[in-house]
Amino acid sequence: MARVTLYGGLRRHVSAPMQQLDSVTMRDAELQAALFENDRPRPHVRVLVNGRNLEWMRGLDTPLEQDHQVAIFPPIAGGTP
Amino acid sequence: MNGWTGKILDIDLSDATVKTYELDMEMARLFLGGRGLGARLLWDAVGPAIEPLSPDNVLIFATGPLTATGYQTSNRFSVTTKSPLTGTILDANSGGFWGMQFKKAGYDALVVRGRAERPVYVEITPNGVTIEDAKHLWGARVGAVTEQLGQNDNRRNVLCIGPAGENLSRMAAIMNDGRRSLARGGPGAVMGRKNLKAIVVEGKERPGIQDHEGFRFLLYESRKMLRTSPLTSQALPEFGTAVVMNLINHIGALPTRNFQQSQFEGAEAISGEALTEKYLVKNASCWACPIGCTRISRTQKVEGEGPEYETTWAFGAQCGVDDLAAIIEANHLCNELGLDTISTGSTIGCAMELTERGLLDSDLRFGRADMLAPAIEALAYRRDLGDDLADGSLRLATKYGAPELSMSVKGLEMPAYDPRGMQGQGLLYATSNRGACHMRGNMLGLEVLGLPKRIDRFQVQGKSSYVILHQNIAAAIDSLVVCKFTHMAVGEEYFARVLSAVSGVEFSTGDLVRAGERVWNLERMYNLREGFTRSDDTLPSRLLREPLADGPSKGWVNELEPMLAEYYRARGWDRQGVPTQDKLKELELEEIVNSQQSTVNSQ
Amino acid sequence: MDERIIQQFLEVGRDLFEADLVSSHGGNISVRLGDRVVIKRRGAMLGRLKPHDLVETGLAKNDSGVALASTELLIHRTIYLSTPALAVIHAHPRTAIAYSLSRDEIVPIDNEASYLLKKIPVVSEEVPSGTKEMAETLANALGAYKIVMLRGHGSFAIGQTLDEAFHWTSTLEEACEIALKAKLIGETFIEYRGMSEGYKKW
Numbered sequence: 003m004a005r006v007t008l009y010g011g012l013r014r015h016v017s018a019p020m021q022q023l024d025s026v027t028m029r030d031a032e033l034q035a036a037l038f039e040n041d042r043p044r045p046h047v048r049v050l051v052n053g054r055n056l057e058w059m060r061g062l063d064t065p066l067e068q069d070h071q072v073a074i075f076p077p078i079a080g081g082t083p
Numbered sequence: 084m085n086g087w088t089g090k091i092l093d094i095d096l097s098d099a100t101v102k103t104y105e106l107d108m109e110m111a112r113l114f115l116g117g118r119g120l121g122a123r124l125l126w127d128a129v130g131p132a133i134e135p136l137s138p139d140n141v142l143i144f145a146t147g148p149l150t151a152t153g154y155q156t157s158n159r160f161s162v163t164t165k166s167p168l169t170g171t172i173l174d175a176n177s178g179g180f181w182g183m184q185f186k187k188a189g190y191d192a193l194v195v196r197g198r199a200e201r202p203v204y205v206e207i208t209p210n211g212v213t214i215e216d217a218k219h220l221w222g223a224r225v226g227a228v229t230e231q232l233g234q235n236d237n238r239r240n241v242l243c244i245g246p247a248g249e250n251l252s253r254m255a256a257i258m259n260d261g262r263r264s265l266a267r268g269g270p271g272a273v274m275g276r277k278n279l280k281a282i283v284v285e286g287k288e289r290p291g292i293q294d295h296e297g298f299r300f301l302l303y304e305s306r307k308m309l310r311t312s313p314l315t316s317q318a319l320p321e322f323g324t325a326v327v328m329n330l331i332n333h334i335g336a337l338p339t340r341n342f343q344q345s346q347f348e349g350a351e352a353i354s355g356e357a358l359t360e361k362y363l364v365k366n367a368s369c370w371a372c373p374i375g376c377t378r379i380s381r382t383q384k385v386e387g388e389g390p391e392y393e394t395t396w397a398f399g400a401q402c403g404v405d406d407l408a409a410i411i412e413a414n415h416l417c418n419e420l421g422l423d424t425i426s427t428g429s430t431i432g433c434a435m436e437l438t439e440r441g442l443l444d445s446d447l448r449f450g451r452a453d454m455l456a457p458a459i460e461a462l463a464y465r466r467d468l469g470d471d472l473a474d475g476s477l478r479l480a481t482k483y484g485a486p487e488l489s490m491s492v493k494g495l496e497m498p499a500y501d502p503r504g505m506q507g508q509g510l511l512y513a514t515s516n517r518g519a520c521h522m523r524g525n526m527l528g529l530e531v532l533g534l535p536k537r538i539d540r541f542q543v544q545g546k547s548s549y550v551i552l553h554q555n556i557a558a559a560i561d562s563l564v565v566c567k568f569t570h571m572a573v574g575e576e577y578f579a580r581v582l583s584a585v586s587g588v589e590f591s592t593g594d595l596v597r598a599g600e601r602v603w604n605l606e607r608m609y610n611l612r613e614g615f616t617r618s619d620d621t622l623p624s625r626l627l628r629e630p631l632a633d634g635p636s637k638g639w640v641n642e643l644e645p646m647l648a649e650y651y652r653a654r655g656w657d658r659q660g661v662p663t664q665d666k667l668k669e670l671e672l673e674e675i676v677n678s679q680q681s682t683v684n685s686q
Numbered sequence: 687m688d689e690r691i692i693q694q695f696l697e698v699g700r701d702l703f704e705a706d707l708v709s710s711h712g713g714n715i716s717v718r719l720g721d722r723v724v725i726k727r728r729g730a731m732l733g734r735l736k737p738h739d740l741v742e743t744g745l746a747k748n749d750s751g752v753a754l755a756s757t758e759l760l761i762h763r764t765i766y767l768s769t770p771a772l773a774v775i776h777a778h779p780r781t782a783i784a785y786s787l788s789r790d791e792i793v794p795i796d797n798e799a800s801y802l803l804k805k806i807p808v809v810s811e812e813v814p815s816g817t818k819e820m821a822e823t824l825a826n827a828l829g830a831y832k833i834v835m836l837r838g839h840g841s842f843a844i845g846q847t848l849d850e851a852f853h854w855t856s857t858l859e860e861a862c863e864i865a866l867k868a869k870l871i872g873e874t875f876i877e878y879r880g881m882s883e884g885y886k887k888w
């Protein structure tokens with residue numbers, strides 16, 4: 003079971019920011035509808051698996067393993083102006 | 084031409100003379116204002132013979148053609164000088180209210196020369212310009228000075244230094260409106276050397292706008308963009324800039340304990356989420372800004388503006404500290420003393436590593452949240468070890484025998500992104516004209532956030548193109564001047580059209596970016612004239628030779644060499660990083676650079 | 687060449703073809719990498735690009751690959767040298783081409799394109815395609831607009847990445863299809879946008 007952590011405003015939608023994910027790839031994850039659109043993360047939503055963006059892996063088909071850390075970020079921005 | 088007031092105010096503190104002269108409109112067309120105008124004026128005013136902390140160095144405060152027009156975030160201004168920290172050309176820019184007010188007082192720029200015999204402050208009002216005695220203010224902290232001089236956000240604005248500037252700390256900031264700062268590179272020390280405590284402004288008239296209808300349309304469209312973008316309408320106002328902490332940590336690019344690691348176990352505790360949940364009082368914003376990224380936070384001891392992401396990092400991950408209250412208090416203290424938080428935190432982190440390696444005898448150790456405040460106080464007053472800290476991490480680490488432990492470029496401490504996990508960011512730091520800086524074309528957008536589209540952060544080939552484009556755009560924005568956060572939602576094509584509407588002179592998007600390129604190249608020529616060379620375009624050896632041991636960026640160093648070679652070629656510079664004559668000609672810089680070369684030599 | 691760059695070409699090339707924005711052998715795409723440019727090989731099909739279909743050459747100067755490069759190399763180079771572009775897409779969006787035959791600018795009426803593009807200028811090909819003058823006319827227009835039409839020929843879009851230029855291209859074609867359908871319906875247009883006069887002056 004991979005471990006998923008949600009950040010920023012996404013935390014409003016769940017009871018705990020950290021959850022165990024009982025799925026083989028992100029495609030099976032329940033979070034899908036909220037986070038994805040046409041098989042891609044919604045604009046400005048970032049999904050990282052062990053620190054790598056899904057985009058540079060196999061997208062939603064990236065295999066998830068036991069010890070994988072999945073981090074999901076809503077639109078965020080930074081840098082000191 | 085509208086947009087510019089057409090006037091420059093020139094004050095010589097040595098003999099208390101005040102002059103006003105006309106802004107050369109050709110200069111305005113080429114360099115716009117703010118950072119660009121500052122660079123152009125500094126080129127003539129301060130040659131290599133002048134030491135940064137000599138009274139002959141000048142401070143140039145400059146607004147831009149958009150400042151005070153009411154366009155979104157048109158509140159900004161900059162200061163340009165030769166940096167006491169790096170010896171490079173320096174410009175720092177700030178928001179708030181002061182810049183807008185100064186422009187409304189009727190000037191595009193203020194040049195301050197010489198040194199007053201005794202502490203003074205300058206007052207600029209519709210009734211004239213006066214130089215006043217500041218004996219009673221010398222030694223006072225920023226909040227007190229700002230209040231005593233009658234700060235009133237929309238009517239009367241105060242810019243000042245704190246004790247750090249008076250004591251010539253090389254990382255002293257200039258503070259405006261009591262809470263915003265012209266922070267990096269030590270402009271506060273130059274002001275302190277001049278015995279100038281504060282500049283108070285009261286304005287009267289907004290600058291004129293040529294094409295009102297066009298301007299209104301651009302305001303309307305820009306507002307739509309700022310409201311539609313989830314970044315400027317939700318992310319920044321809701322969690323502030325510190326919300327990127329967890330993300331940067333996750334990708335393995337959060338410099339930790341003086342860049343020894345790239346992930347910090349305490350990241351969550353010091354993140355924007357934690358700040359919002361536990362310490363946020365409310366949001367605030369600068370003049371004419373619909374975004375409002377600013378946080379007002381409160382701990383049991385203090386209440387004040389900030390902290391921003393970079394500050395939270397500097398006193399947090401960089402020092403191994405996960406106590407957010409202590410970080411907020413450190414930030415507050417820096418604002419009161421007038422210090423750049425990035426350099427201050429990073430230098431303390433450097434001292435911590437020196438101590439842990441047995442090179443320095445001090446109580447500064449990673450994780451010691453209780454040591455932050457005393458170290459900052461000592462630094463601002465140059466007490467004990469603070470005297471070394473105040474000179475910045477490079478001089479500190481050199482003195483104690485390990486210059487490679489200074490995490491700086493050209494002497495300016497790097498901000499909160501590890502170039503091993505963000506290759507382009509490394510190139511940006513290495514080539515930035517004021518030393519390592521993230522505000523000169525931050526790669527955060529492209530390499531991490533995917534703005535406008537994502538480029539792999541480990542990609543090396545072709546990276547120079549993005550870095551150059553964003554450096555040029557940043558230089559243009561800094562010369563207009565608007566807040567870089569607008570650029571997350573509003574493209575540079577809008578800025579070009581706003582400039583055209585305001586001034587009545589046609590600027591295409593290409594023209595605007597080219598103006599940024601011109602500014603970048605003039606700054607480069609300035610640094611070359613100061614004796615900087617290719618060998619200064621580098622990164623600390625740790626980032627070039629020590630691969631990260633853990634995390635998602637494991638095994639990576641920064642691949643600077645191939646990126647830098649490509650960068651020089653793509654900029655039209657020779658192998659030594661010198662702009663070619665063709666490039667200077669193309670940018671209409673040839674005459675300026677060549678004629679001034681001789682003037683300076685003959686001095 | 688970096689595999690991620692190749693990947694972008696393959697993806698965007700296929701997307702352009704599948705979106706009906708080019709014919710089997712039409713259109714062209716390129717990116718700027720520092721002082722180099724990578725462009726599709728002459729005759730290669732955008733919908734079926736292979737890594738060996740990409741040619742890398744100097745931005746200002748020719749070198750080995752140039753003989754194979756597309757005949758449109760001159761235009762792409764000129765655009766890179768005089769605008770901030772880092773990627774260029776030349777496509778043949780059909781409805782937009784049809785519109786370009788009868789006007790000097792296309793002003794979209796749908797929300798998306800009004801928001802993103804405002805207005806698209808049409809430049810005319812008075813001189814044969816592929817000449818220096820042609821290249822300069824296009825580059826000049828692209829200094830102020832991120833996508834322009836070459837009358838009767840096709841679109842040229844610039845961006846920081848191919849994805850971005852693709853975005854402008856498909857937005858333009860969508861706008862023209864909507865405008866065409868609105869015209870077919872033939873009823874009175876109800877202006878729903880604020881300050882819409884501004885779009886015409888963009």
Ligand code: SF4
Nearest residue numbers: 368369372374376566
């Ligand atoms: S986005 Fe933040 S820093 Fe920029 S102008 Fe607005 S409040 Fe000030």
